[in-house]
Amino acid sequence: MSAQLEWITEADHRIKTPVLQVEDLAISYETRKGDVPAVRDVSFDIMRGEAHGIVGESGCGKSTVAFGIVNFLGRNGRIVDGHILFQGQDLVGQAPEELRRIRGDRIAMVYQDPMQALNPSMRLGDQMSEVLIVHRDMEKAAAEEKCVDMLKRVYMADPANVMRRYPHQISGGQQQRVVIAMALLNDPALLIMDEPTTALDVTVEAAVLDLIAELQRVFDTAIMYISHNLGVVARVSTKVGVMYAGEIVERATVREVYLHPFHPYTQGLMRCVPRLGMDKRSSFLYPIPGRVPSPANLPPGCIFEPRCDYARERCRLKKPELRQMEPGHLARCHFAEEVAQMGWEPPEEMLADLATPLEYDREAEPILSISHAKTYYEAPSKQLIGGEKLYVKAVDDVSITVQKGETLGVVGESGCGKSTLVKTIIGMERPSGGEFEFMGVDVSTPVSQRDLSIIQELQMVFQNTDSTLNPSFTVGAQIGRPLRRFNAVPKEQIRGEVVRLLGMMKLGERYYDRLPRQLSGGEKQRVGIARAIAARPELVLCDEPVSSLDVSVQAAVLNLLMEIQAELGTTLIFIAHDLSVVRFFCDHIAVMYLGQIVEFGPSEAIYAPPYHPYTEALLSAVPIPDPSVEQKHIRLSGNVPSALNPPSGCRFRTRCPRLLGEICETEAPPCQHASDEHRIHCHIPMEELRKMEVVITVGD
Amino acid sequence: MLVKDYMTRHPLMAQPTMSIVEAQRFMGENDIRHLPVVGDGKQLLGLVTRQSLLVEPGKLGSLNIWEITGYLTELTVKDVMVKAKEVITIEQDTTIEETARTMVQRKIGCLPVVDDGVVVGIITETDLLAKFMEVMGGNVSGVRVTMRTPNKVGELAKLVNAIAAQGWGIWALGGALLPKDRTKYDVVVKLRHVPKDEVVAALSKVEGQEVVDVREM
Numbered sequence: 001m002s003a004q005l006e007w008i009t010e011a012d013h014r015i016k017t018p019v020l021q022v023e024d025l026a027i028s029y030e031t032r033k034g035d036v037p038a039v040r041d042v043s044f045d046i047m048r049g050e051a052h053g054i055v056g057e058s059g060c061g062k063s064t065v066a067f068g069i070v071n072f073l074g075r076n077g078r079i080v081d082g083h084i085l086f087q088g089q090d091l092v093g094q095a096p097e098e099l100r101r102i103r104g105d106r107i108a109m110v111y112q113d114p115m116q117a118l119n120p121s122m123r124l125g126d127q128m129s130e131v132l133i134v135h136r137d138m139e140k141a142a143a144e145e146k147c148v149d150m151l152k153r154v155y156m157a158d159p160a161n162v163m164r165r166y167p168h169q170i171s172g173g174q175q176q177r178v179v180i181a182m183a184l185l186n187d188p189a190l191l192i193m194d195e196p197t198t199a200l201d202v203t204v205e206a207a208v209l210d211l212i213a214e215l216q217r218v219f220d221t222a223i224m225y226i227s228h229n230l231g232v233v234a235r236v237s238t239k240v241g242v243m244y245a246g247e248i249v250e251r252a253t254v255r256e257v258y259l260h261p262f263h264p265y266t267q268g269l270m271r272c273v274p275r276l277g278m279d280k281r282s283s284f285l286y287p288i289p290g291r292v293p294s295p296a297n298l299p300p301g302c303i304f305e306p307r308c309d310y311a312r313e314r315c316r317l318k319k320p321e322l323r324q325m326e327p328g329h330l331a332r333c334h335f336a337e338e339v340a341q342m343g344w345e346p347p348e349e350m351l352a353d354l355a356t357p358l359e360y361d362r363e364a365e366p367i368l369s370i371s372h373a374k375t376y377y378e379a380p381s382k383q384l385i386g387g388e389k390l391y392v393k394a395v396d397d398v399s400i401t402v403q404k405g406e407t408l409g410v411v412g413e414s415g416c417g418k419s420t421l422v423k424t425i426i427g428m429e430r431p432s433g434g435e436f437e438f439m440g441v442d443v444s445t446p447v448s449q450r451d452l453s454i455i456q457e458l459q460m461v462f463q464n465t466d467s468t469l470n471p472s473f474t475v476g477a478q479i480g481r482p483l484r485r486f487n488a489v490p491k492e493q494i495r496g497e498v499v500r501l502l503g504m505m506k507l508g509e510r511y512y513d514r515l516p517r518q519l520s521g522g523e524k525q526r527v528g529i530a531r532a533i534a535a536r537p538e539l540v541l542c543d544e545p546v547s548s549l550d551v552s553v554q555a556a557v558l559n560l561l562m563e564i565q566a567e568l569g570t571t572l573i574f575i576a577h578d579l580s581v582v583r584f585f586c587d588h589i590a591v592m593y594l595g596q597i598v599e600f601g602p603s604e605a606i607y608a609p610p611y612h613p614y615t616e617a618l619l620s621a622v623p624i625p626d627p628s629v630e631q632k633h634i635r636l637s638g639n640v641p642s643a644l645n646p647p648s649g650c651r652f653r654t655r656c657p658r659l660l661g662e663i664c665e666t667e668a669p670p671c672q673h674a675s676d677e678h679r680i681h682c683h684i685p686m687e688e689l690r691k692m693e694v695v696i697t698v699g700d
Numbered sequence: 701m702l703v704k705d706y707m708t709r710h711p712l713m714a715q716p717t718m719s720i721v722e723a724q725r726f727m728g729e730n731d732i733r734h735l736p737v738v739g740d741g742k743q744l745l746g747l748v749t750r751q752s753l754l755v756e757p758g759k760l761g762s763l764n765i766w767e768i769t770g771y772l773t774e775l776t777v778k779d780v781m782v783k784a785k786e787v788i789t790i791e792q793d794t795t796i797e798e799t800a801r802t803m804v805q806r807k808i809g810c811l812p813v814v815d816d817g818v819v820v821g822i823i824t825e826t827d828l829l830a831k832f833m834e835v836m837g838g839n840v841s842g843v844r845v846t847m848r849t850p851n852k853v854g855e856l857a858k859l860v861n862a863i864a865a866q867g868w869g870i871w872a873l874g875g876a877l878l879p880k881d882r883t884k885y886d887v888v889v890k891l892r893h894v895p896k897d898e899v900v901a902a903l904s905k906v907e908g909q910e911v912v913d914v915r916e917m
Contacts (some may be wrong), residue, residue, distance in 0.1 A: 014708050017730045087712050089731045098715055105742050106710070136741035136818060187820060189710035220709040348806075492739060 001296035017088045018045035019222035020069070021189050025082035026063075027068045035080075035387060036296045038064045041332030042082070043322070044679070046190070051223040052215055052253070055230060055269075056534040058521075059292055059552040061246040066192050068097045069224075070103055087189060104135060110184035112195040113306060114175035117168040124178055125163030131185050136157070150181040153218075153672035154211055157638075171639050173204035177211070184215065194226045201413040202577060203636050206621035209235050210635065228550060230273060231580075231623030234258060242266050245292050246304045248322065252329035255627045262331035264308045265600065272363045272555040273346070274584035276624055276696055279603065280357045280562060285584070286346055302334065310339050316596035332557030358566045360405030360587070367571050368402040368539060373434035375417075375424045379644055392643045396595040397434075402588075407565070407572040409586030409603065411579060411618070415640050417595040418575045422541045425573070426460050439538060456486040459532040465524035469516040475502075475527050482535045501530045504567075505560065526560065533564055539571045547576065558585055572628045579622045583607055588677070591615050594651040595643055601678030605612045607696070610689030612680045613658040619695040658684060703799055704792035707813045707821035713738045716745055716778040720879050723777050724753055726804055733817065734810040734822065737781050742818045744789065746781030749810070789814045790823065837872030837890030843899050844890050846913035847906070851877060851885045855909065859887060862906045868894055886912070 007323045011017065022115050026037040039061040046052045067073050069084055069091070084091040086107065091099060111117050128150075129143035134159050138146070144163065151159035154177045167175055176196060181273040193212070197205040205433040213236055216223055227233050233240055234254050241251040242265065250263040251397060261267045266290040290307040301307055314334050325340075333339060377392040395417045402408050410418045423429045427447030436444040441454060461484075462468040469478060479498045483489055489497045499509045505526040516524055525545060532540050544563070558581070564570060576582050582589060582603070589606045591599040591614065597682040604617060620634040636655045640645055647654050653664040660683050669681045672689075680689060713736050714723055727735055728752070736749040755775075760768060764894060790799055790811045794848050799811060802826040813821040833839055856875075863870060872890040891899060896916055 015730060015732060017712060019710065087710070088726060098717070101715065101740060105738075105740070109893060136743075138816075142816075187709075222710075579906075 011663075012443075014048070018085070019048050019050075019087060021045040021083075021085040021225065021600065022065070022069075023083040023085070024091050025065065025068060026080045027064050027073065027077060028080045029073075030076040030078070031296075034613040035297065037246065037298075038077075038082075038295050039068065041322075042243075042246075042248050044241050044248065044251060046222045046224060048189070048222055049216060049220045050239065051212075051225055051237045053225045053227065053240035054243055055227060055240060056125070056243035057228060057235050060243045061295075062228075062243055063194055064085075064246075065243075066109070066194050066224065068227060068368060069192060069246065070107060070109055071099055071528050079629060092392065093131075105186055105335060106189045107192065108188035108190075109185050109192040109194065110176075110179055110196045112198050114163060114172060114179045114199070115167060117179050118175060120167050122166075123163070124165055124167060124170075128163070128178070128182050128185065131182060135186060139414065147181070147185065150185055151178070153184075153205075153215075154178075154181045156181070160496060165337055171204075173200055173208065173639070176200060176204075176208055180208075180211065180215070184219065184221075187219065188221060190222045192224045195228070196225075196488060197232060198227070198229070202579070202618060202621045203413055205232070205623070207635050209623070212236055229623060230258075230269065230551070230625035234625050234627055235623050242269070245302060246295050247332065248330075249332045250330065252326075256326070256329050256662060258625060258627050260329075260340065261326050262303075262329065262336040264339055265304050266309055266331075267339070267344060268307075268352070269551060270625070272551040273625055274580045275606070275626060276580040276583060276622065276629070277698060278580075278584050280584055283584075284346070285555035285558055287559065288552040289350070291522075302332075309327075309344070310335060310342075327433050356566060356571060357562055357598060358405050360403055360569075362403060364404050366401040366659065367404040367439055369435075369437050370401070370425070371435045373398045373421070373424065373436065374432045375420050375429050376432040376603075390644055391432075393595050393646060394643055395424060396643075396646075398592075400590055400597065400600065402571055402573065404541070404571055405565070405569050406587045407574055407585060409582040409589040410573065410575045410592060411469035411577065411582050412592035413640055414577075415594075415643070416592045417643070418592055419543055420533070420595075422460070422543055422573060422575060426458050426541055427495065429457075445628065452486065456481040456482075456488070456535045457538040459518065459535065459537040459540050461525075461528050461532045461540060461545045463547055465528050465548075466516070468528060471516050474513050474515055475507075475519070479527065479530045479534055482531060484536045488535045497534075498530075501534055505530045506556075514553070520553075522549055525549060525553075525557055528565070529557070529560065533568065533570065536568060539573065541573045543575045544577070545574075546581065547578070552583070561585075579618060580624070591618070594640060594646055596651060597679075597681070598652060599680050601674070605678045609692040609694060610674050610680060611692055611695070612652075612682050612689075613684070614654050616692065616695055624696070626698070629699065632695045634695075650681075660684060701796045701831070702852060703790055703794045703796065703813055703823055704791065704821070706827050707792070707823040708827065709821045711812075711819070711822040713742070713819065714777050715739075716776065716781075717911060718776060718777045719773065720753060720775045720780055721772060723748055723825075727753075734812075734824065735777075736812045736819050736822060737777050738819055742820075744784050744787065744812055744814055744817060744819050745785050746778070747787045747810075747812060748777055748781045752782060755780075772890070783835065787812060789816065791822060794818065796828060796831060799823060807819060808896060809870055831870070835872060836874050836888060840871060840890070840892060841917060842871055842890050842892035843894055843896050844888060844913075844915050845899055845903060845911060847887045847889065848878075848910045848912045849885050850908055851883050855885065856887065858906055859889070859903070859909060863889070866894075866898070866902050 022045050025042045028035040028037050042065055056062050068079055077436045079092050125144060128147040132138040132143035132146060148159045151162060156162055156177050197208050225236055237254055240254050240257050241248045244265050250257060250266045271286040274285060288307055301317050301319050302315040320332050320334045322330050325331050325336055373395055374392050375395040379390040379392050398421060412418055424431050427450055430446050431444050476498050479501055480494050483494050483497055502508060502511055507526055546557050565572060574586055586603050589603045590597050593614050599615050616637050617634045620632050635656055640657050641654055649665045649667050650669045653659055664684050669683050672680050672686050674680060712730055712732055716737050733750055737747050737748060760771060770914040790813055792813055792815055810824045812819055813823055838864040842873060847859055868891055869893055870889055871892045875885060878884040878886055898916060900911060900914055
């Protein structure tokens with residue numbers, strides 16, 4: 001047989017001009033203290049139909065690059081150097097009128113928060129068709145027809161009906177679909193997406209990511225995808241650029257970057273995120289020490305040098321260039337070859353800081369036991385007079401026990417009642433029924449009626465640190481307050497104790513007199529944790545404490561929580577939506593759906609068959625930052641039904657991909673025990689559940 | 701096989717105000733021969749081809765180099781383009797053979813694809829030739845056989861059956877009447893992963909048909 005002909009694809013004769021070519025871009029913001037170079041020396045290109053990811057921690061200039069492309073830099077921002085070639089034409093230096101036309105017709109942008117991108121006072125149909133009416137002079141009827149078509153393409157159920165609704169009348173995932181549909185109406189050559197799924201649940205996120213991948217194929221649209229989440233970028237992009245402090249430090253295909261990173265920063269990022277399957281007893285998370293330098297105050301040599309484990313004299317003196325390490329793989333490091341060769345050993349001071357996780361006594365009496373807990377919110381009746389009272393059943397018949405010193409993870413989509421459960425335990429919501437026993441004391445009373453000693457033993461860490469720290473009190477005063485309230489230490493020792501706590505949080509005494517606004521996100525969360533543990537509580541409830549933090553900060557906070565637990569023997573209840581974090585951090589996991597626990601068990605048991613069908617779907621949706629991992633493809637359709645009127649029988653049946661039949665509709669699922677500690681609420685017989693395939697398989 | 705599947709989406713386009721010096725450079729740098737000119741909302745205003753950029757010497761007032769330069773700098777794409785109403789366009793849902801016919805009849809190499817006056821893509825003779833190559837299996841290696849059959853119903857079925865009887869699959873197939881003998885029909889078949897001799901042996905037994913050409917490529 002003759003030699004194989006070169007496989008010529010139809011794309012081979014097409015134009016080779018990249019859709020977007022950014023060359024040596026530098027963007028500065030003018031401030032009173034002079035120009036701040038937010039982005040420097042950034043170059044990358046995106047070919048037609050390609051998805052290019054940009055990852056990096058917050059404040060490293062990802063969004064500034066995007067804003068530079070669409071000229072949204074604001075009054076004080078400007079492009080000081082470089083070129084942005086869009087379809088062969090330079091956007092830098094074009095007349096504003098030309099720019100407006102090119103950008104309006106051929107570039108579209110999708111932002112993080114769909115609610116902010118949509119006008120709350122206009123019907124969705126009106127705001128969508130406006131795009132076509134204004135840009136294309138279309139007739140209203142024709143424009144609306146086109147909008148309905150586009151909504152169908154993004155798999156919006158009942159599009160004609162959605163057109164008549166207002167933004168608040170549809171869910172977050174649907175809003176994001178509307179925004180994406182709107183962005184595609186003009187058939188853009190380039191679609192810039194700035195963290196489009198960050199505000200969404202994992203299941204919705206997975207569906208939106210699938211949609212993006214499909215649209216990219218069908219419409220041949222080039223996509224620039226900005227995210228801080230390594231897993232999400234790995235799922236959608238073909239190539240990825242890693243940004244650090246305003247520069248691209250590494251750029252290659254997704255596989256290369258994830259499996260063979262050259263730059264110390266990229267390697268550091270990989271060590272910060274728990275891989276699914278890792279747990280705290282077998283491995284560690286290694287945060288990157290220090291923090292991103294402010295663009296106004298950059299180190300003279302390599303920008304990563306102050307945080308780099310491999311830094312040498314040359315790194316301090318000379319700024320490295322972005323060099324080609326292998327064909328198509330660029331890195332900005334003087335010693336990249338060596339760094340990639342050398343194995344990484346954690347420095348000694350870091351090892352000394354890493355605590356061995358607490359081994360709790362599995363036989364001890366439970367510290368918290370809840371049985372048949374119910375928290376209902378009364379909803380206004382639909383009738384004016386009389387009528388039945390309606391209840392939103394936020395938590396409905398939940399039973400859990402927590403052992404002293406263990407960590408219980410609670411996972412589930414938003415609106416499943418995780419936070420309500422925690423708020424009921426701590427007494428911020430009054431339970432509608434059930435028994436709550438904490439250290440042998442009944443705690444079904446609201447916090448105002450509780451004994452001070454009980455309040456002291458139960459503390460909470462919140463997700464949003466900005467709204468939980470008082471902006472006008474100093475850090476010292478805020479951490480000192482519980483000490484004063486609970487008389488935990490004599491008055492004259494309070495300052496000393498606060499300083500000790502600050503030390504434990506790795507913050508130091510100089511933070512004592514600072515105000516919250518002078519702290520970074522991670523530091524604020526540390527203060528929040530210090531405040532919660534100040535009075536030495538037995539149980540700390542953490543409501544998504546790391547969700548809003550960058551990966552390297554997240555690793556540091558998780559390590560800190562582990563250390564506190566090992567030192568004080570604190571019991572933790574940990575709410576999170578990131579399943580790899582929960583797997584890593586928790587001993588037991590409760591999976592909640594619509595106010596009920598559908599699966600409960602030791603964390604390793606949750607991640608392997610038998611699964612509850614809902615857990616299976618959740619696992620299949622987690623974005624994993626490892627291209628060698630294979631995941632089963634299961635997508636849940638529809639939204640979480642309203643807790644006002646939950647489905648009869650099994651609550652998950654309306655979305656269940658493994659629906660059995662009538663029995664799911666008529667009867668509440670029985671509790672089946674896979675092992676002593678592992679229980680699943682499902683009609684599917686245990687033998688069938690055991691036969692399920694593993695959702696996540698780690699490749700070579 | 702419709703235009704929308706084979707056209708180039710998001711073609712490079714120009715604004716009417718682009719100078720022809722710039723347009724010349726733009727087309728050269730990006731190696732394109734056709735440049736649609738669009739206004740607001742990607743409405744097609746015209747088309748610039750290499751011919752449009754050829755400035756007739758007769759139009760020049762003088763051959764003074766300074767005047768030529770001045771004349772050229774003032775010329776924009778709008779002045780030289782083929783105006784939209786004279787540009788032959790095509791819709792997305794047209795079949796590719798119809799597209800080819802339009803190109804052949806009008807002797808043109810490129811058709812902007814429009815939807816309601818808005819440019820959604822461009823399809824050129826190269827796109828069609830690339831497709832033709834695929835239809836004939838020109839992008840894969842295998843055995844290419846030309847069978848000469850009588851021009852009547854049932855002959856192709858006979859050939860296909862003979863191939864199927866061997867358990868082979870057909871990768872690509874195309875055919876046309878002989879230019880000089882309308883009673884004969886040539887069918888070209890591309891088969892993959894089969895030895896050439898076996899193909900000849902099997903197909904020469906097909907009654908009434910003749911193997912006129914076999915090659916491995």
